[in-house]
Amino acid sequence: MTKIPKIEMQAAVLVKQLRPLELIKVKLPDKLYEGQVLVKIGYSGICGSQLGEIDGIKGPDKYLPHLLGHEGSGVVLETGEGVTTVKPGDEVVLHWRPGKGIQSATPKYHSSKGIINAGWVTSFNQYGIISENRLTKISSNLSSDILPLFGCAATTALGVIENNANLLPGQNIMIYGAGGIGLNMIQLAKLKGAKNIIAVDLHKNKLQLARECGATHIINTSQVDNIRSVISSLLGSDKLDTFIDNTGNTKVIELGYDIVASTGKLILVGVPKKDEKIQINTLPLHFGKQMIGSEGGNCDPHKDIPRLIEYTETGKIDLKMLISQIYPLEKINKAINDIRTGAISGRAIISL
Numbered sequence: 001m002t003k004i005p006k007i008e009m010q011a012a013v014l015v016k017q018l019r020p021l022e023l024i025k026v027k028l029p030d031k032l033y034e035g036q037v038l039v040k041i042g043y044s045g046i047c048g049s050q051l052g053e054i055d056g057i058k059g060p061d062k063y064l065p066h067l068l069g070h071e072g073s074g075v076v077l078e079t080g081e082g083v084t085t086v087k088p089g090d091e092v093v094l095h096w097r098p099g100k101g102i103q104s105a106t107p108k109y110h111s112s113k114g115i116i117n118a119g120w121v122t123s124f125n126q127y128g129i130i131s132e133n134r135l136t137k138i139s140s141n142l143s144s145d146i147l148p149l150f151g152c153a154a155t156t157a158l159g160v161i162e163n164n165a166n167l168l169p170g171q172n173i174m175i176y177g178a179g180g181i182g183l184n185m186i187q188l189a190k191l192k193g194a195k196n197i198i199a200v201d202l203h204k205n206k207l208q209l210a211r212e213c214g215a216t217h218i219i220n221t222s223q224v225d226n227i228r229s230v231i232s233s234l235l236g237s238d239k240l241d242t243f244i245d246n247t248g249n250t251k252v253i254e255l256g257y258d259i260v261a262s263t264g265k266l267i268l269v270g271v272p273k274k275d276e277k278i279q280i281n282t283l284p285l286h287f288g289k290q291m292i293g294s295e296g297g298n299c300d301p302h303k304d305i306p307r308l309i310e311y312t313e314t315g316k317i318d319l320k321m322l323i324s325q326i327y328p329l330e331k332i333n334k335a336i337n338d339i340r341t342g343a344i345s346g347r348a349i350i351s352l
């Protein structure tokens with residue numbers, strides 16, 4: 001057990017589902033257990049998963065009240081017993097996919113609202129006790145506000161394009177939902193040499209950004225009546241090799257299943273609400289069509305984060321483009337609202 005100094009911090013806490021996050025003073029535990037790492041968090045991203053947690057899409061949440069956020073960046077202040085992959089002073093990315101190192105016990109924080117629970121990684125808090133295997137040490141000259149994207153958005157995008165889609169040069173891909181992850185997928189599809197990259201969204205500002213990221217075609221669903229005919233006239237005699245759904249909308253998933261080539265892949269990244277179901281005829285699945293539920297792109301943080309940093313440093317991808325706005329922690333509910341309304345095109349970053 002490693003003693004740590006008394007720290008009180010500001011954190012955005014999910015106290016009740018379907019309510020704004022509450023900004024409250026939270027006390028850290030005074031010791032680190034095996035595999036735990038104390039991190040001063042600099043920036044955090046907000047992703048669809050946290051919106052889903054707030055909305056309760058998976059049903060009742062037995063851990064309330066709790067911290068949240070699963071992509072961030074920061075500096076290691078102290079390490080618990082057994083930690084070997086990071087040391088005090090290291091700059092780190094916080095990620096939700098497990099990587100190298102120990103998976104520690106989860107911490108419990110204290111506040112005037114009682115105990116505040118937390119998972120192996122949380123990032124809507126100024127300091128965090130993070131499990132060693134949710135941290136990756138990095139060394140780069142990139143500005144630290146883009147680093148959170150390596151914790152979820154960029155690694156998921158890379159994993160979906162490489163591991164799930166196995167996208168090859170000359171293939172055609174449709175990316176439905178052009179938010180932070182979708183825009184990064186477009187950049188990566190371009191990097192892989194895809195022929196037609198079709199971005200679909202209902203927000204004009206996102207589609208504009210999609211074009212800048214490398215989409216060869218854009219479809220604004222708020223302006224088309226029959227999306228199927230638009231797609232077939234776009235593709236002509238080409239077939240659609242990959243359809244990625246980032247929305248979790250069951251109608252979009254059904255559309256993707258129908259229009260992807262008979263040997264193509266439908267990849268599910270967005271998650272439907274708990275009770276929602278899709279209706280498909282499974283026959284094509286016996287003849288080469290594939291439907292894959294992506295688990296964060298099955299990426300390996302310790303291998304993929306350094307690669308993505310190299311891609312960013314050498315200009316192969318541009319993560320700065322994907323960040324629409326940086327909000328102070330006190331404005332986190334405004335940031336969440338701006339994501340929901342589509343007022344911002346890319347990722348919202350929280351400065352802690």
Ligand SMILES: [Zn+2]
Binds near residue numbers: 047049071153
């Ligand atoms: Zn995420």
